[in-house]
Amino acid sequence: MTAFTPLAIPEVILVKPPRIGDARGYFCETYARPRFAAAGIAADFVQDNESGSARVGTVRGLHLQAPPFAQAKLLRVLAGAVFDVAVDVRKGSPTYGRWVGERLTAEGGEQLFVPHGFAHGFCTLAPDTRVAYKVDAVYDRDSEAGILWNDPDLAIDWTIDAAAAFLSDKDKILPRLKDFDSPFTWGGGRT
Numbered sequence: 001m002t003a004f005t006p007l008a009i010p011e012v013i014l015v016k017p018p019r020i021g022d023a024r025g026y027f028c029e030t031y032a033r034p035r036f037a038a039a040g041i042a043a044d045f046v047q048d049n050e051s052g053s054a055r056v057g058t059v060r061g062l063h064l065q066a067p068p069f070a071q072a073k074l075l076r077v078l079a080g081a082v083f084d085v086a087v088d089v090r091k092g093s094p095t096y097g098r099w100v101g102e103r104l105t106a107e108g109g110e111q112l113f114v115p116h117g118f119a120h121g122f123c124t125l126a127p128d129t130r131v132a133y134k135v136d137a138v139y140d141r142d143s144e145a146g147i148l149w150n151d152p153d154l155a156i157d158w159t160i161d162a163a164a165a166f167l168s169d170k171d172k173i174l175p176r177l178k179d180f181d182s183p184f185t186w187g188g189g190r191t
Contacts, residue, residue, distance in 0.1 A: 004039035015111040045134040061121015069140035080129030082122040090117035093186035117184035
């Protein structure tokens, strides 16, 4: 049975589907809407994405899309490993500005559900890492936003030396959380 484990910010959920193995390898059901809905994840996924990162220390994030194109995400690693991070950016939330992170690996098959109202990013821990993720809204360039990956107020432990991080030019100039006007407001429930 798939295990759903809320993290320290309980809206962010670690998902661990079981693998059934034999001499050929394994089989794994990575997503089944009824099981996810029963665990409180009712996102209606509409788009699948995949990223590939050649270098260890590649940081992608911290990204989000503003409503009405806000995206909940379900991420898993197809090859390699990442340290995956979600930052609460919901105004009024008791965990506003806090982050949670999990190591996700292709070998372990872990997944992370990141709901609306969170900035998301990851750092690759292995070369040639590939990440697949489902989202519940299509990409909209005009709605994209983000937070600086190494904002000192967040103090995220990316598990790598900051000098070794490899980022896009766009991610290097994202604002700090204190300069970000979040479009999300906490409503007290899971999204």
